[in-house]
Amino acid sequence: MSDEQIRLGELRDQIDSLDQQIMDLISARARCAQEVAHVKMAANPGEDVFFYRPEREAQVLRRIKEANPGPLADEEMARLFREIMSACLALEQPMRIAFLGPAGTFTQAAALKHFGHSVISVPMPAIDAVFREVESGAAQYGVVPVENSTEGMINHTLDMFISSPLKICGEVQLRIHHHLMRSPQSGDQPLSRIYSHQQSFAQCRQWLDAHQYGVERVTVSSNAEAARRAASEPGTAAIAGDMAAELYGLEIMAGKIEDRPDNTTRFLIVGRESVGPSGQDKTSILVSMRNRPGALYQLLEPFHRSGISLTRIETRPSPSGTWAYVFYIDFEGHMDDTNISKLLEDLEEDAVELKRLGSYPAGVL
Numbered sequence: 001m002s003d004e005q006i007r008l009g010e011l012r013d014q015i016d017s018l019d020q021q022i023m024d025l026i027s028a029r030a031r032c033a034q035e036v037a038h039v040k041m042a043a044n045p046g047e048d049v050f051f052y053r054p055e056r057e058a059q060v061l062r063r064i065k066e067a068n069p070g071p072l073a074d075e076e077m078a079r080l081f082r083e084i085m086s087a088c089l090a091l092e093q094p095m096r097i098a099f100l101g102p103a104g105t106f107t108q109a110a111a112l113k114h115f116g117h118s119v120i121s122v123p124m125p126a127i128d129a130v131f132r133e134v135e136s137g138a139a140q141y142g143v144v145p146v147e148n149s150t151e152g153m154i155n156h157t158l159d160m161f162i163s164s165p166l167k168i169c170g171e172v173q174l175r176i177h178h179h180l181m182r183s184p185q186s187g188d189q190p191l192s193r194i195y196s197h198q199q200s201f202a203q204c205r206q207w208l209d210a211h212q213y214g215v216e217r218v219t220v221s222s223n224a225e226a227a228r229r230a231a232s233e234p235g236t237a238a239i240a241g242d243m244a245a246e247l248y249g250l251e252i253m254a255g256k257i258e259d260r261p262d263n264t265t266r267f268l269i270v271g272r273e274s275v276g277p278s279g280q281d282k283t284s285i286l287v288s289m290r291n292r293p294g295a296l297y298q299l300l301e302p303f304h305r306s307g308i309s310l311t312r313i314e315t316r317p318s319p320s321g322t323w324a325y326v327f328y329i330d331f332e333g334h335m336d337d338t339n340i341s342k343l344l345e346d347l348e349e350d351a352v353e354l355k356r357l358g359s360y361p362a363g364v365l
């Protein structure tokens, strides 16, 4: 046996023994989570028990990132613990998560990034269907896109909050990488058509003009649908992400073709109950103001006075006409914080209507 083989054997023995210890520790952790489930059920006999605790999960993941000794990157370590917690929660309660489908969309990738892979992810045909699935109780939570760094807000999602009773329970950001992909059966056939979602075409416009100018661009309902079509129509291609390429067995002709390298989409988690403070939270509200001079100043001044950071403000047309303006506002802090609850009271005095959409942990992953 060579020196190298001896050393390799020793290291692998060490890895086997460490794996055994990790497994024993994960099993002990899972038994703890089962106990936690019993405690939660005993505390709320006969009532709906919410096993998933977003604020606690955010605290666990933040602590892991802070305490990580390396050499693994903080994000990698957090991802591993994300999956461990996901498996532990599945022991407490199998979770159904509705997402904007079909299978293979970026929204599904966001749902799995946020909840881990031990949930049952259920594709829905449209954003309002995601809301309905959660409102009816058929799914515990839903995941919908809300804004893209290149293309701006997804208005359909914002508008859903005007009428829906659901709360925002979390947020997750996903770096969006688009690839041009086609069926491996296509050979060297020239492309006659490219399928994609309208947002993805917009995010890859410059690249397409430079590299696929003159090829017909056909808008479809999702990137996954684009990939499905490209898989069955030789000579066509799709712009979609990794999950869709894998799901439909497509080969990537050109990778990462988005015009902006930092192209990111933010998704919201919607659910039926409020989330407690995690120590680093955001709050979202909808406010309607009277249509009169100084309305916007009146809306923003209390934020300035209380030193609260706005992270987003967006205007939407009123659906009923009774609301002259509807502002969708995100800011730092939790509704249970004294300064935030005071701010909301002040705003309520001037607003026609104020709807609290939820306080939730700022995205960790």
Ligand SMILES: O=C(O)C(=O)C[C@]1(C(=O)O)C=C[C@@H](O)C=C1
Residues within 6 Å of the ligand: 033, 036, 037, 051, 052, 053, 054, 056, 057, 060, 084, 085, 086, 088, 089, 092
């Ligand atoms: O602390 C809890 O409430 C748990 O249920 C445990 C646990 C975990 O595995 O750490 C699991 C699920 C919850 O969403 C949060 C945390």
